Every structure is written in C-alpha cells, then in structure tokens.
Amino acid sequence: MASHLLLPRKPRKKLLKATAMLDKQAHCASMEADLEAHLKSSFPTNPPLVVTEPMRHLVSCTPKSMAPVLCLAACELVGGRRDRAMDAACAIQLMHAAKCVHGRLIGLDSSPLTYSPAIELLTGDGVFPLGFEIIARNRELDPEIGVRVVMEMTEALGGMVEGQLGRVEGGMEEEWVWERTEGRLCACAAACGALVGGGGEEVVESVRRCGMYVGMMRGSVGLERAENLRSRALELLEAFHEEQRAAMLSLMDMCFHYGFAS
Amino acid sequence: MASHLLLPRKPRKKLLKATAMLDKQAHCASMEADLEAHLKSSFPTNPPLVVTEPMRHLVSCTPKSMAPVLCLAACELVGGRRDRAMDAACAIQLMHAAKCVHGRLIGLDSSPLTYSPAIELLTGDGVFPLGFEIIARNRELDPEIGVRVVMEMTEALGGMVEGQLGRVEGGMEEEWVWERTEGRLCACAAACGALVGGGGEEVVESVRRCGMYVGMMRGSVGLERAENLRSRALELLEAFHEEQRAAMLSLMDMCFHYGFAS
C-alpha cells in the first residue's frame, strides 16, 4: 500500500533494504489513512451544502503537507495513543488547506481555480476556523491543553501569513519562506501532538525542535543540510523510548529519502 | 462626547429626554474608548512590520460593529466587571474587521483598497486567528471558558461565511444575510460576554437571544419589527439586576433610536 504523501521522486541516497522501506511506507500510509477517515468525519453537518461542498472539495484536493502525520507521530513519540492526536492533526491539515486555497488565489500556485474567486476566498475563510472548532469541541481534551493547542495554531498561522507575504513581496530566500510556512507548521504540529499526547513542557519543546528539523529537511536544502538536520533530529529522538520512536523514524526516513509533496 | 459607533441618522421615534440620551451616549462612548485602547495594546509585537502595519491599519479603518460593545454590556449584565470581557470583545472586533477586509476584496463593499489585493487577503488571514490568540493567551480566563469562547467564535465565523456566500450568490432576503452576519456576531458577542462574566448555561442562552434581538434591531427591518425585537429583549432583561442592565439598555436604546454603522 503506497503512501499518498510520497511522490515517486529520486531518492537522495541509496535505498534502505527494500523490506525496511516497505515497513516504513506502510507505517506512514496507515497514519495517513486514519487521518483521512477522521478528517471526513470532522466536517460540520449543519451548514447548508452551499458552504460545506466547496469546503470538502477544496480540502480534498489540497496538496499534502507532512505536518498532520507528524502530529500523530509526535503523539506516539511521547507515549500517547495515535487517536488522541487525530483532532489536532485534522486541524493542522485544515489550516494548511485554507492557506493553499488562499495562496492559489493570489498567484502563489498556478493550478486553476475550481470555483469563482469569491467562493474560493470565502471557502478558505470557512476552513480556517474549522480547525479551531475541532479542537474546542473535543470534550476528551483537557481544556488547558485545548487553549495551548489553539495558541500554537494561531502562532503557526501567523508564520504562514508572514511567509506568504514574503513570497508576494519577493526578495526573500527560499529557505526563509519555507521555514515560516512548512517549517513552522511542522514544528507546531509536533508540539501539538506532544501536548495532546501528555508531554511536559521540556518534552514539548524538544519534540517541537524535532518537528522543525523534519519540516526543514525536504525541499531545496540539499543533501548536506538534510543530513545535518537529520542527525540533529536523531539526537533529540534518543531521549525517547525505542518503541515510541517508530512512527517518527519512519516519517523522517521517508522524508529524507524521497522528500514529500509540498 | 459623541460615540463613534453612532451615525447621525434620523431617529426612529421622538427622542428621549435630551439629558437621558446624553447619559446613554456617554455610557456607550466610554465602553468604546476602553475597547479601542485595549485593542491597540492587543496587537502582537513580535512579527515584523510587514505583517503588523497593514493589520493595524485595516483594523483601525474598519466600519464599526456593535457586537464588541455588546460583549462588554453582556458581561456587566451578568454581574461581571467590564474588563473581564475586554479580550473577548477585541477578538469579536478582529473577526468583524477581517470579514470586512475580505468582503471588500470580493466586491461586497465598494470602498477602495488600501494595499494590493494579495496583501489585503493575507492581512485578513492574519487578523482572523489573532482573535483566537487573544482568548487563548489570557491566563486569567478559566481554560474551560476559553475553549467555549473559541467554539462560540468559530460558529459565528461559520455564520459570517454563510451570509457572505449568500450575498455573493444573490437571491437571499436582506434579513437572511443580516441574521447570519451582524445578527449571529451580536448573539455570539453577547454569549461570550456572559460566559466570561460568569453566567451559567441558562443565563448565557438568555443573553445570547438578547444579543440576537439587539443585533437584528437595526438595518432594514422597519419600525414595527424593531419594536417587536426591542420588547422581546426587554422581557429577557427583566430577569437581571437593575443596576447591571444599564449598559445593555443604553446600547439597545441608542441602537433602536439611531441605528448603528454597519
């Protein structure tokens, strides 16, 4: 079962043993499948179709980010069950989707619009708060963690806007933009996964840094930089139990060897 | 001291005694002044000027909604101190401002753009989450109330998007649109004010209805409908202490007699 997250790109280094790689692919694919099912069930059912249909459609055809799966892996890393992070991961995916919809409207992505610009703009506006709603209505989540997750997500959104503005105005390094968009989203996703998984302050900060390294690993950074980021992430991971690291390691290896669809 | 919220429109009925009206004006103006000062101090100081300057500018020139002041009045109505509701009122004002910025981009308002469309779109995207951030970072607020307020705000944003979509697609009654935009924002603002002021479930629902009536009172509804809404609001207000009703009554009377700028 191939992971939708993965593009058939040229691997950076010679492949791991084929069987080990298939295990990692399967691990990532299973997280993705869980996430997609949860996302489908998280849409509001009350609003009329005029709002929810474009929302569903635009979210479903958004290019994937690795941040939501990273959120699940971060939760497992700190010893939490994957399903505890499902809402936060969905919220991250919705933020990413809304950003992509609005980015396309202002020419940061050349794919054609599905609806009129007005509908695409309002659909993005409808999708952004849906992530916060999913967090806020989760009654199994300690409210203190809930407001922390909301704050993390607003900070990541601030980074996204800054990164997109940098692209609009031009003159910024690609890595500057990447750090503020995918990098900070991945850091946020990892921190939120660790928070809902029950990690304490120090653990959350360590997992956040690990998320940032993994988020920065792909893209335009080149092999040497990727190897440096990977070894820094691996160093952070040493503090965690071996059996809890599996998802994060799978994700990191897949990301390192293949890169992710942006 | 005239209230900025008030347009010099033709009063619906003969004026109250001039002195009584001046008191009510002063009451509204004092709430507004508190709110504006708090809003100025609530902007993030970390992001670079490229993000915060358009945010400040666009928020400051947004047409006023009565919802933020209603949030303060609702807090006083349930016996809370006005300053407890200041963050929620600011968050409501920011949501309203972001809606107006995006509405102008898609032609729902004919005033000219200040910046390029891309910057106005991203500025709106930056302002929407700021409201949630203000709620989430308030450490004096019980987190359980914090997530309730976040949920209320996401629901109001859903209504806004629905109302704006109705305007874009056309064919909807003006009151249908008004209910989903200003009406639901006012209901949300009142409910949030009651929540942070310490109101229980039943009180919150009663204050929410009162907010909806006040929100629906102005605009295109005509005198008979306005009188009907006013008497329903007054009926709800009877359950509250007389000295706690003053702000809400001032707001309602000003709204009834003059209407508000939208």
Ligand SMILES: [Mg+2]
């Ligand atoms: Mg708090």
